[in-house]
Amino acid sequence: MTVVGILHPGSMGAGVAAQARLSGAEVLWCPTGRSFATKERAFKHGLTAVNDLRELVDAADVILSICPPAYAENVATEVAALAFAGLYLDGNAISPATMARVDAIATRGGATVVDGSIIGSPPSDSKHPRLYLSGPEHALTSVTSLFSGSAVHPHVLSGGIGRASALKLSYSSYQKTSRVLAAVSYALACDYGVEEELLDIAQGRTTSYLAETGYIPKVAARSWRWGPEMEEAAAALREAGLPADLAEASAGVMSRWGGLRDSPLGIPEVLEHLHDDPERHPG
Template identity: 75%
Template sequence: MTVVGVLHPGSMGAAVAAQARLGGAEVLWCPTGRSSETTERALRHGLSAASSLAELIERADVILSICPPEYAEDVAVEVSAHSFTGIYVDANAIAPATVACVHAIMSRTQGTVVDGSIIGSPPSASKSTRIYLSGPAEALPPVASLFAGTSVQVHSLPGGIGRASALKLSYSSYQKASRVLAAVSYALARDYGVEEELLDIAQGRTTSYLAETAYIPKVAARSWRWGPEMGEVAIALREAGLPTDLAEASAAVMSQWNDLKDSPSSITEALEHLHVAPDGDPG
């Protein structure tokens, strides 16, 4: 039986790890320093608790790193400190340059890095999710096999590390920035009392995020994670010689919602947090 370690089981990480367990793998996680919510989530998904990070790393054949992007390098440093020599899948929303840093970190202990990107919502019995993989050709099939027959659809990309992350950020740079732009549009329309008219216009364009006003509070609650992801988008764009303004501006807008972290809110509350006082502080 393949042993998989997941670092750290947030809503996406736990759901993806659960699919690997359904595929026949034993999935370990480390409770040390994790919250009660994380513990409940791991138990609900049937993950097995390791006594320590050292035990998880020693036993795991494959490690899945699925965490907020700003912690990706720190997690790699933790794992490399325990001389992991298996397959390390960095499935975080990070720039190709950041993946290269992770690769350099893991190379110290001869660990094999696979670049991964997750597209979609957390997988479940009723909802499928895509994972794109790139990296050493011999390392991709063992990772793909973890999810055979599950709700995770694996797509392998030719070429080395960085391609999967580039795909993720190419998608994110539009998908997440569009959500932010929709929120700003509604904030402006609301200030002038024309939000119903804006919604009427948007509903004539069924593919527009402007028609999905109920999603705005979800964007606000997730911006503590999405903001750093847009910072990684900016890194990727800068490397390619493309404008970074929208990505950087989106991250700045998302910072207005930092105190709504994972908190349910109304559309009105989410839009109010977008207002900036004349002195530049949130109004």
């Protein structure tokens, strides 16, 4: 039987760990210092409590780190200090650079590290998040089999540590920011009594802007006038006492495309202009 340890079993962590039980794994967790809500959640998902982190590390073949991103390195350090030599899956929303540090920390402790990213809601009968994985091939096979037949659907990425984290933040940078921007846009519309009209316009769309990559060069070519428009939007937001940060940031991004007025460039060239130092970016 594979023994899995879950660190910080929040809604996502507990849900993902519970799915590993479907393949026959035993899932351990450490209740020390955890809230009553966390303890209830662990009980609900059938997780087995241990006395302390040492007991969890000594017993586990696989450790899942699914916690707030600010704690990812500290958690890895705590586990490494106990010389964990099993498979360490970091499933946190962290940058590739942070993931590289987590990899170095956990590897020094003796672990084999897998970079993971979870896209979607906590698993349930109706929700099936994707678990993207990158890292050593043999470790990826082990993680994939751990979730075989569960509501968590593994997807293996080539290219090693950092790829899964990059995918997560590529998606989150759009998904999370667009949610916030929608709230700010709606707040401005409400202030002027045009929220119904705004929703009518939005509901006329059936696709996500994120899926329309072919439109990116058009945005770049029009940024010479869209940028000032966003500056005006920022002014309107400030006048209404609303946050203007995202609109200002959007104008700042468009300024990097300022010299591409009506340019016929393709996607690769347009994206190149977004980098502050083209020689430094991973591509």
